[in-house]
Amino acid sequence: MQSPCMREASQACFHGCCPTPFLGLTEAPHPKTITSAAASRYDFATATASSLFPNTQFTNHESLPSLHEAFSNFTKAYPHYTDTDRADNIRAHEYYHLSLSNRVCLDYVGFGLFSHSQHQSSVASSSNFPPSAPSPSEFSFFNISYKSASLHSQVLYGSQETELESSIRKRIMGFLNISDNDYRMVCTANRASAFKLLAESYPFQSNQRLLTVYDYESEAVSGMIENSRKRGARIMSANFSWPSLRIHSAKLRKMLVSKRKKRKGLFVFPLQSRMTGTRYSYLWMSLAQENGWQVLLDACALGPKDMDTLGLSLFRPDFLICSFFKVFGENPSGFGCLFVKRSSISVLETSTIARSIGIVGIVPAKLSQPPDDDSITDTETQISKLQLQEDVAMTCSFSGRISRQVSNGLIERSSSSERRFERGETSELYETEVNMKQKESLQSEIVELEKTDSVLSGNTDSVKPGTSEAKLDEMDQTAEIECKGLDHADSLGLLLISSRVRFLTNWLVNALTKLRHPNSEKGLPLIRIYGPKVKFDRGPAVAFNVFDWKGEKVEPALVQKLADRNNISLSYGFLHNILFSDKYEDDKEKVLETRTPEVAIGGNRMKEKVASGISVVTAAIGFLANFEDTYRLWAFVAKFLDADFVEKEKWRYMALNQEMIEI
Template identity: 35%
Template sequence: PKSVFTRAEDLPGLESALASFLAEHPSFESTSAVDETRESDYPHLRAANRACFDYCGFGLFSFTQRFTAGRQRSSFSLVSAGSSGSLAAQAAFATTEPNTLQSELRSRVLDYLNVGDGSYSAVFTASKRAAFALVADCYDFRARSKLVTVYDHESESVKALTTAAVRSGGRTCAARFRWPTLRLCGEQLAAELKTRGKGSRLLKKKTGTAGGTAGGRRRGLFVFPTQSRITGTKYSYQWMTMAEKHRWDVLLDVSAMGPRDMGSLGLSLFRPDFIICSFYKIFGSDPTGFGCLLIKDSSMASLRSSSSSPGIGMVRVVPDLGDDEELAEDLDENDDIDDDQRERQQQHRPEPLIVCQGLDHANTMGLNKTNCRIKSLMDWLIASMSSLFHHIPGSSSSSLSAPSTATKRWRRRPLVQIFGPKAQIDRGPAVAFNLYDQKGALIQPTLVQKLADRSSISLGCGVLSNLFLEEVVFSDHSGGGAHSGSMKKLADLPVLTATLGLVSNFEDVHRLWTFAAKFLEPEFLTGELLR
């Protein structure tokens, strides 16, 4: 909307807003097949009347598939991989293990991520955090003195890596982000990647070449997300090129990418040593799933034996026989068989095939239409949230020449502050924002999240970090002026975050807009706090 709204009651209804939205984004109608898929395969969203903005990762199954007769093809359990070897050994075993549910799911995951060419081995983990913990436990930080991370928010997963590096005597560095744009401080990051450590100087002395020569000592681990999980900010893939050129091992975090964004990553050009992603079961119904750690075969040598418990965090995907209705019926018909016979019957039963309709829906939609849909919805959501203002009465003023014409002046204060890039091309499927009251005070994100949940809207929360303000210095010298000075570190900031999924629709973003507009009325917050 191009208007400014100061009262919730003035917002256009769903039908009127949708008509305006389609007029501004005519290409959105080409994605109508997704709306049909949502109705037929994700009916729980309408039945529960819930708008979900808190799912991050890739969805495996549809709701209809999971809770109909074909559920045995979308059901699995995770069991510990145990302590039967190192991470490298587990990855090698997972690659060679044939004709199992795990091997079929592994092949499906690698194909979906566009790395099914045999150059990567994969292990499943209990979560994304467990995948990071595996790297932290097995990466040889003692031989590599530096860890560089690029995150504009707090991450428990990254903390595990930082702790491991410090414990091994390594040096850590977190990239900086300029306030208030949250743009990456490229000069600082480039300097960290290019600076040669002791290992590089020794290499140059021995070989007569710079640290970028092949076969030389690696400088450390560069942990790079394709985009921010909280703000949606996208980062240039050229940072991977720079890191590889200057002999860094690269861990690529793709867990915040959109449904088909891996198709645009270009892994034929960029070959990170490690890739971490996560999968959940059903959008809007079941956020449980697993993490996945991909290891480039040529990078296995950079891993060492676990410093704690071998195999910690690694899991195996096995059939969930408790949900296999057909198997249950077969067993019920043979109640008189003994336990040994029953066990042999289960063992000899062929492994069930797994069908990932969630991934199929994303593949069917394709990269261009998926991006078109998500970008259109995100563009409208940001513009709409930015149109909400508190209407604040100001002091009356009068003209010196006409004191009798005193008029009431009004000031406007924005209700919503959007964090991150304003240009849609620089943003992924997530946006970070906060709400402020009439006095400009922050309304705590956790409180807004709780009130949103009462309205059947699921939002995420996070904490922005590594924020720096570039202080401006004014020079009194002739011809001088304002120029950049030092960088001042700012306090961390809690924020709300909304992430769009493949089957998010216009009604979802319109509901979030109308919910936020309720905070324009002071009575709304007061009344909710009294409930």
């Protein structure tokens, strides 16, 4: 993972613009470094405190400073924020739908592939085709198709790749700063599929332990834990100390370190929490590897260009998972990526179940009109009967126009059942099995499809003699992928993105903590933040709860719904694995809650075991967010200072709809 911008990454890590990768597990650095770092963080904390009327508390949502006044104070406290105005220009020109819809999107975590403008241009360019041609959307997208293959065979032997698929793979690996010489990339239907796929392929019979480091409940990680447990894994989890929610280092070190030198199992490690914004040291990966563990790095919560940091160039995990969504603020559908280190391929096992979990390929969108029932060929009928995971055709923007029809493409069928989507990833797949005869038929169709796509991909071996060079150049251009979402992040760079997000996140935290209920003797705070508060090297996610004037928590799901009705998109989740010391034993009963969630298995509803934790609201701030977004969230939360705000909302919607609306 050698970074092409190592100098920038080194400056980021050692000059304080990015989290120090070695913090927490090593001996103290040189005194001069301590003095410099401490001074830098002190200056930042002082600036944050002055960013919004120091020594002032707000008890009425109508008394908040105006957006203009708040922004003026903000830029005085963070004068370097204006250096990031290129991000504002990109937003204005490439993501203008955010302004048109007046929407605040604080629920996207991960990497966006394309821009809204790019998508609209692609659709518009297709409108010039004659009426008999396919619809514009069919010219403007590519699809993913499911493959029946085990992870071991896919990374070891691969499969025939179209130029289109190759271009996307190379662009993603370049963006993530991952070398094709070190890792093999496998596309999956979503983030959850990537975790499950590795769980079904990892040898837990010999490497029996699965150790995860998550302060929140994750659908994807829960699926991995369940699959691993069925295969004999011994499940362990890191604990997080209350109230900071930092890793309980002594307990995690004890689980990682052992005198036995044989392999322990799989260590699943995110560099930061996608809910609380807590960041963790890179050296946990090193400690794990030194003690015989293999490491899975969950990079899904990292921001754009975070993979360019120096730490990831030094510590190379055995496996890495990330996910991509389509267009920020418009379409969260996408796909996941599982990277396997070439030297770790041999440890993977061939699994029959893994063949149906969700390995996918990227294929050009079909350009022909959907055939009538009478015109479906026998081969197509056979393929459609497979119904591989009831695959949902995931569409992603494709910059070039495809100028021919695919006559023998796969028939893709959408599931009729309702599925829940998470930002940056699709819902989980249904598991099905495919017999060998069906597999051979499917593979032959895929090969046939790839052969017909060779003209599209610029493969001149299959082009008829006499084709002009200009025509060949035109064909080659159609296969190029332009991912403007990734290009914009590349153009801004690690330092600028890190600084922009740091300023916005810490201002929001500072502003939220200044909201206090009126007429309360102790100045009861309106919100409580979980994890790091104002902190130089915190992540861009903020987890919080709203409390009413009686000190009772407002349900996070209700806060999210009311925010949505105010054109603000938030997420909510469940913090767990929290460890209370004797000092905070009184807090345990006050803040912890229990729940028995229901899950659907085989169409039947059943309850899982009781879980203890804290349900929270969470906001994620990316480089496309601006000051107005954070201000509007602050102004919305301040409305809860009105003791009747929730009841007023209920009556308002009852009046509009002439019926009581449950919120």
